[in-house]
Amino acid sequence: MWRAVFSTFLGVYIGCDSLPRMPRCGQENRLRVEEAEAKKELQMVVSDSYTSRVYTEVADDGDTLVIRVSGNFDFNMHREFQRAYRNVSPPPKAVIVDLSTTEHLDSAALGMLLLLRDYCVEVGRDGDEPRVELINANSHVSHILSVSNFDRIFSIR
Known part of the structure; x- marks a missing residue:
């Protein structure tokens, strides 16, 4: 109208x-x-099947949390990503973000990684601050991280 x-x-x-x-x-x-x-x-069809794009696992030693992000790492997965590290008790000594299956990340993803770092600083006030490592990024994702100077903030392997 x-x-x-x-x-x-x-x-x-x-x-x-x-x-x-x-x-x-x-x-x-x-x-x-x-x-x-x-x-x-026009009716909206909602699928019953939902597949998460954020996978978490705690290493055998119990001190390392591995978060694997697949597909496009963008704002649509902010809740999943935040739950992945906030719902772990006790907090891990290290958080590894595995980007091996991540095809692309945008500015929202960079912000989520900064929020993860801030969370680790907050948790680490009483003792050791959990370290955050970004691993297995493809060349495209690595380029975005380096242009954003994330190699100065995080350990990237």
């Missing part, structure tokens, strides 16, 4: 008669009914 209003407004302003006009009162009610019926026809 806004597009039609704007088009009509624009058409009047530029003097163009080819743009669509607003419907008359009787037509408007019919259009609303048609829109409502069209919305009923």
Whole structure:
């Protein structure tokens, strides 16, 4: 509807008669009914299967948490990523983020890695601060990390 209003407004302003006009009162009610019926026809299909893209495991010694991120590391996985390290008790002495199956990461992912580092600093106030390592990044992901100067913040192998 806004597009039609704007088009009509624009058409009047530029003097163009080819743009669509607003419907008359009787037509408007019919259009609303048609829109409502069209919305009923469009139903959202929600899949029952959901696959996580963040996998965690605790090493045999119990001191190292390995977080594996697969696919695109972006804002859509911020909750999963945060749960991966916040739900571990007691906190590990080391957190390893395995990027071997990560195809791309964006600025949100860089922010999530910084939040992980901040969490480790917070946890480490009482004793040893858990170290964070980023491992197995492909050349594309490695390039993003180096351009972002993450090699100065994290240990990258």
